[in-house]
Amino acid sequence: MSIDFRRCLYALSDVIINRPRPLRIFDQIYMKLPDMLLQAELISRWFKGKSLLFIGDGDAIGLSLAHLSSQGLLPGRPKHIEVLDFDERVIHSVNHFAHHYGLSGVIHAGLYNVADPLPREHWQAHEAFYTNPPWGASNDGASVVAFIQRGMEGVGGHAFGCIVIGDHKDYRWTHDVQLVAQGVLLGHGFRIAEMLPEFHRYHLDDDPELTSCSLVVQREIDDLSPTYSSDVLSPESLKNFYGANSPLRCHYIRDLTNGGKLATHDVEMEPL
Secondary structure: OOOOHHHHHHHHHHHHHHOOOOOHHHOOOOEOHHHHHHHHHHHHHHOOOOEEEEEOOOOOHHHHHHHHHHOOOOOOOOOEEEEEEOEHHHHHHHHHHHHHOOOOOOEEEEEOOOOOOOOHHHOOOEEEEEEOOOOOOOOOOHHHHHHHHHHHHOEEEEEEEEEEEEOOOOOHHHHHHHHHHHHHHHHOOEEEEEEEEEEEOEOOOOOOOOOEEEEEEEEEOOOOOOOOOOOOOOHHHHOOOOOOOOOOOOOOEOOOOOOOOOOOOOOOOOOO
16 A cells, blocks of 8 residues: 555654653663654554554554554554553553544553563463563663563464664674574574664664664464463663663653643743
8 A cells, every 4th residue: 555654744743742751761762753654564564453562662653553554544453552661651641642542442551560570461462562672782682682571471372573673784782682682582483574674763862873673573383381471580680771880670650740741850940
């Protein structure tokens, strides 16, 4: 199908203005608008008609996919989208947007931190997972593995996945992390179905040229064990989770506005 780029960009602007302000300390670095459209189009094709689990979604790709497809702007749409994130601002932004645009039956968000076991209701309950985790430059990919592990726990034997991780020809660490991630995926029966290298750019002031790839994977296993076995992350894997000397210590980011708007605390108002 042909894509109406003007209408797509209008729709994405609704999603972007709804995103909470990113917190760099937690590696919340948002994808740029054109690449959001390309990414949403990609997963609309791969995950059409499937139950899709997002392990984190600061970029709001889940909302982008739901919003664009509901307006007939993408070739397909997942059957349902569930977003799990430790940032309550993200949860409120998703659920309030879904309510406003009549998408509550399409997309829903709940509070969750990957350091915890995956909630039992999501264990092998979905047909596809998506994650754009902290890219693991300072922990040999341990943060990437943590998010991928939760995604794999949330899908059955016949499943798809999409992982967005760092990828740049001048950054050796991105290739090293990719090897770690692909090794974990292959070890759990996932094959690489499609890879789009250096596919996205980000609003990253200290390294604007750093890019990421989109890695689509697929698994076809008939006898996957249904036994619940999700565990807490080890203390070792929490080190340098969000970068050098930045471990995973925060359980949840709480939204004190319940999704509303308050004055920011990084400016001073000078009265008339």
